[in-house]
Amino acid sequence: MKVNKVKILLLASLAGLVLLTGCTATKAVKTAATPAEDTAWMFHDIVNAKFVKAHMAVPMPENVMMIDARPYKGKYAKGHIPGAISIPFSQFDKKINLLPKDKNTLLIYYCEGVKCKLSHKSAKKAEKLGYKNVKVYAKGYPEWVSLKDNYGSLSAEHVAKLIADNNTVIVDARPKKIKFDKGHIPTAISIPFSQFDNFKGKLPRDLNTPVVFYCGGLKCRLSHKSAAKALEMGYTNVKVFAKGYPEWKKTYGQSRATIQVQAGEVEGSIDLERFKSIIANNPESILLIDVRDADEFAKGSFKTAVNIPIEKLEPKIKDFPDTKPIVFVCPTGARSGEAFYMVKDVKKSLKDVYYVEAEINFKSDGNIEIKKPK
Amino acid sequence: MFKKNMAALMMIIFLLVSFSMAFASEGPDGNDRKGKYTYRKVYKACAQTGEVESATPTISPADKTMVQWQEIFENKNFDEFGCKDNWAGLPDKDVLDVYSYFYKHASDSPTPAKCK
Incomplete structure (x- = not known):
């Protein structure tokens, strides 16, 4: 009886071994076959x-x-x-x-x-x-893109989308006076590479904020050098728009096409932060009209503002261009708000019209303080 | 007993004050910016008919208090402005906007209208 049990055990072990070996052998064959099949589609170099x-x-x-x-x-x-x-x-x-x-x-x-x-x-x-x-x-x-010191490059369409999403800082790495001031991508800030260390403080504090650098196209190295510096500083989401401003102009024309003036909370008003950003970085992208009286305007206003007192505005509206967003300003939003509704009434075809609903203090020293209304 | 009466009286006073404050702070909920433009437009149109001399409005929101404007606009008593036909032809929404302009910039409002 004991011998029988031992025999059964031995047979079972043997069967198990055979099965195991068989399985392994099949697996080995399969494994051996896999690379040949899988690599067939691969290029040889x-x-x-x-x-x-x-x-x-x-x-x-x-x-x-x-x-x-x-x-x-x-x-x-x-x-x-x-x-x-x-x-x-x-x-x-x-x-x-x-x-x-x-x-x-x-x-x-x-x-x-x-x-x-x-x-x-x-x-x-x-x-x-x-x-x-x-x-x-x-x-x-x-x-x-996962390798250290590397970054990706974007297309013009994607840069336009990022501008619309309003969560990316676009940086123009070209010289300011001779390039940036003559035209640049809407909302871009100017940090010329030659002055990167002086102006790097303009970059966002949060190192995870997406930052896109551009310059004068595929032959221009300034955006790449700036991107490298930003990576060194610890920015984690750095990209370049390598085809740069020439491609932007080709795709969207001058700044105006995608300026994305964002509406504020009150009807007709411009988002205050967006207004400040435009004034700081891209004031030529809007037609800024100061509707105060001439004597008030003479004491100081925004650099790019033109003065049309509210009383003289109506007959001029018909000549307003639709090539740029129009933004009205005054110290409280009272006159500029009136100007907004006047344009809406007189020339309905003008769609990109806003006013600044804010307390604007035109100081005697030339500074301008902009505060959200209480 | 006296204490109970006092408490009840205090409660009534408190409720009355709260109610009137809430009421006073509400005011019209039109668009005062648009109202300013509409008001000027009404006056300008009126001047073109010759009913008033100046195309620029002569009555400013700061000429009266909030309560006074409330009385005028809630009773639709625009005699003081003249231009009866123009006021009569104004849709309710526009009247509400003009009312909001006058109320929000009344002499006792936080932002009384200046000359402009």
Whole structure:
């Protein structure tokens, strides 16, 4: 009886061993088969971030082209490797003309990380077209932005969205007088790179606030240098708009198109903080009309304000342009509020009209104090 | 007994004061900024008909107290302003805005109208 039990135990152990071995063997076969299947779609020449960085420059060298193979709107527009152009894989054939004529140019494709096939597929197509120096940065954009000292670049459309959302600080890194003062992106503040250390105090206190730097386009390094400094300072959400002001002008024209004058709590009023920000950074973006009497205006007003006393306003309204938002000011909001309703009554086609509902103290020393009404 | 009466009296006084304060602080809830423009517009239109000489209103909110304006506007007694037809043709919403302008900038209001 005892012997039988031992036999049964032995048989059971043996069966178990066989089963286990069988399972392991199957698994091993599967594991061995997986890489072959999984890597079939991959391009044969994979590079890392170090390689990418070594071949990047501002402006991009003529013999290097970085190509983002992800969809434009959902991915590229929201952030891409600075200097990269967008040729989504789905539009490879349509946008073939964007590829360089010289087939020896180094093409570096990337997309959304190791599981993303778009860059690999694009690279294979490029190679078929005769390009001899094609690489894929397989870890792509997710790795790129996660690496220390790296940052993404945005499209003009996305910058416009950030301005509308009003939670990002846009910084113009170009020289103030010769560039910024002649035109800049709405709501941008001026911190010329040459004076970064003097004016870095204008940056937000909260290091997590998104900050976007721009300058004069793809050949301009100032935004990149400023971004590097901001990262050094500890800012955690730094981006550049590498195509910069030339691209902005091309897309939206001069400042006016997306000024986003935000309405305040009271009907017709402008949001007070937005008004202060416009006056500080972008006063030319609005037509500011001081409706006080001429003698009051002569004692001091906003630099860009024009004086049209309320009594003389009505006949002039028909000539008001619709190229800029119009904002009326006076010391209490009484006359400027009246001006607002006058425009609404006389020239209904003017939509972008506001008044400042605030206590404005035009001081004799030239300073202007703006307070929320009690 | 005397204490009870005193307490009741105090309570009544307190309620009366609270009630009148609440009532007094309410005032009309129109748009005083718009009311100012509407008032000037009424006067200007009136001047064009020749009923008044000046196109600029001669009556300012600071000419009366809040209670006085309340009486005028709640009774719709606009004789003092002249321009009877213009007032009669004004929609209730516009009258409320003008009332708000006069009330909020009355002589005893926190922000009495200045010359403008």
